[in-house]
Amino acid sequence: MPGQAIARGAVVRGIPTGGVDGRVYVAFGNVRDIEPYRGWVFEVDLDVWKAGDAGTPVTGVLPTIQELDANCGAAGASGAGADLCGGGIWSPFGPLVVDQTDAGYRLIVPAGNGRLDPGRGAFGNTMVRTGPGLSVDAGCDPDACADFSVETLAQSCIETCTDLFIPRLLPGESQILPASGACAGLGLWDCWIAQDQLDGASTPIAVQLPSGRHVLVYPTKDGHLWLVDFDQMGIVYAHQQLTDPCGTASDPCVTSWSGTVVTQPQTTTIDGVAAVIVPTFMPDTTHTAGVQALKIVEDDGTPQFEVAWQFPSPLDPLATQAFRDAPSRATLATPIPASDLEHAFVVDVQEGGIGRLYAIRTSDGKLAAATSLAGPGYRYTAPLYLNDRIFVLSCDSDSGPGYLEAYDVNGPSDAP
Secondary structure (H helix, E strand, C coil): CHHHCCCCCCCEEECCCCCCCCEEEEEECCCCCECCCECEEEEEEHHHHHHCCCCCCEEEEEECECCCCHHHCCCCCECCCCCCCECCCCCCCCCEEEEEECCEEEEEEECCCECEEHHHCEECCCEEEECCCCCCCCCCCCCCCCCCCCCCCCHHHHCCCCCEECCCCCCCCCCCCCCCCCCCCCCHHHHHHHHCCCCCCCCCEEEECCCCCEEEEEEECCCEEEEEECCCCCCEEEEEECCCCCCCCCCCCCCHHHCCCCCCCEEEEECCEEEEEEECCCCCCCCCCCEEEEEEEEECCEEEEEEEEEECCCCCHHHHCCCCCCCCCCEEECCECCECCCEEEEEECCCCCCCEEEEEECCCCCEEEEEECCCCCCCCCCCEEECCEEEEEEECCCCCCEEEEEEECCCCCCCC
């Protein structure tokens, strides 16, 4: 339904073998989870478009749900808390282009809430790998997955998938129930669906470790970070809880649908080890949130997360006061005036209020500088560091007005 279609994410580009300008990918979600809907990725060949040939420049189309049928629910109804069709691609950061070499590239697509049945081409709440042309073969073993079920999510099936990541509990893990009681009596998948907590609202990053192993680091709205094998995406090495579930019985979650992480992590090095920086938020007044840094270490050849620091410290009262709304992405910059240290610049967005810009040392998570903005900031956007200035966006509401703010960076101990 064109009236419901909206492109929410950044346009990304890959250059296939023999290409010049390459191909761009435009991802669509929905204005809301209004049934029937599904996510779309369109591939546009810039070389064909530029040549003005009779052929269409749209050279590939990927619907994240291959079939629409009576199980999509009533037309016009919301599918936000139901395991129906769906699969909208919501991430503001777009798909991830990886392996951009002379031999080509691959595309990682985070798919939103909805039906999951790989055998029928339904990829709700997953990450799918594709490439030029946008064809999808999840690579799951057909015999091991003959009785696929979201209730069981059998390791023997989903670990065989080469080009599909499916979230699930790892061996030895237990379901984390919200303190609000919102998931009482529900299993893991049903709780995720009911709370709209695994919507593909974030974009992963690819990291190469010193051993040569490639991994994907993927945040999900439920406040978790996943460490996924790059070559065989069905294998998950680690599953790190960054935030508690939002809300309690006496302190309801203001926007449970928003989750607590919507971002694309940034990569850095801490103590000589590969690390990621991940902003989080918390729409209640009880649980902590902020910016976290996690190292990726290899323990006996198995990659794992190791928490490096959190800002604010969980013991700081600010940890339950700041980062209540979705923040900006982190922008890493080095060197800045009078310092050769790398800093992460993050905006704590205050919808309807005054935002706060933080400069945090990535080596240890210490606050180097902070300042109030002129406006609230704007969620999901990334500050720009240029010529010793930080530029940030503010928007008084989703309908505007919006404006650009700029701050001089004077040094590690001075406020921007």
